[in-house]
Amino acid sequence: MILINAKNLLLKTVFLTGITLTLFVNIAISQVQPSLGGSSRLMTNALSEMERGEYQRANELFRQIIDSNLPIPPEMPYYFAETLYQLKQYDNSANFLNKYLELNGFKGDNYERAKALEGMLEKPLNDIKTCELCDRRGYQFQTCFTCEGSKHLEQDCSYCKAKGIVGCSRCVGSGLITKRNVFNIVEYFECERCSGQGRLTCPTCEGSKLETSACRTCQGVGRLQSDQICDHKAEEPRHLSMLFNRMKGH
Ligand SMILES: [Zn+2]
Ligand SMILES: [Zn+2]
Ligand SMILES: [Zn+2]
Ligand SMILES: [Zn+2]
Secondary structure, three states: HHHHHHHHHHHHHHHHHHHHHHHHHHHHHHHHHHHHHHHHHHHHHHHHHHOOHHOOOHHHHHHHHHHHHOOOOOHHHHHHHHHHHHOOOOOHHHHHHHHHHHHHHOOOHHHHHHHHHHHHHHHHHHHHHHOOOOOOOEEEEEOOOOOOOOEEEEEEEEOOOOOOOEEEEOOOOOOOOOOOOOOOOEEEEEOOOOOOEEEOHHHHHHOOOEEEEEEEOOOOOOEEEEEEEEOOOOHHHOHHHHHHHHHHHH
């Protein structure tokens, strides 16, 4: 009798736990849905900006979806990739496109368009890879403004404090060495190391008073990254482009 009761109780508990779980899941879903509403509204706005060719505006709206922590609509990575392609951010575009294909596979609504975009990205991505003027994401390098591209900087030698000489450590700058002879009498000798001068040419700058060190701004690379998208064309020296302009005038 007691055993049956216990079994009954257990069953009731399982049943109740089941209800509680169902309730929990329902609450969780109803909490998610309004927020998905938020991101799908942003997405609808982004799509209409895309239709109008306002890719910069669309880009901002897609970024809002990403930054908002709202659930990401499944087709969003494709549209974002297309927007980034239009803005010539090819590396970013490829990242989102790959994510889209990875998440949705061929079941995605935009699978065909995604594959077409993948093909369109091939050339610009290859141009970036072969260009020496930009980083691997396609942003132009600029000459370091601190070292002006020389990669290192000359500054006062810190070892000799720009004096070019340092005190001799063997004779402590006196030029003389003392020794006690067998009669316990102190004898003075000229310091061999500094030839009695008491000082030596600075071993760091070798007397130049200057020290070169890698430029800290560019870590000794001579150039810096910029947010300028590269057109993969070397800039014409100013005097040349002026000359060419004059030629066009004739
Ligand atoms: Zn530099
Ligand atoms: Zn010495
Ligand atoms: Zn020095
Ligand atoms: Zn380039």
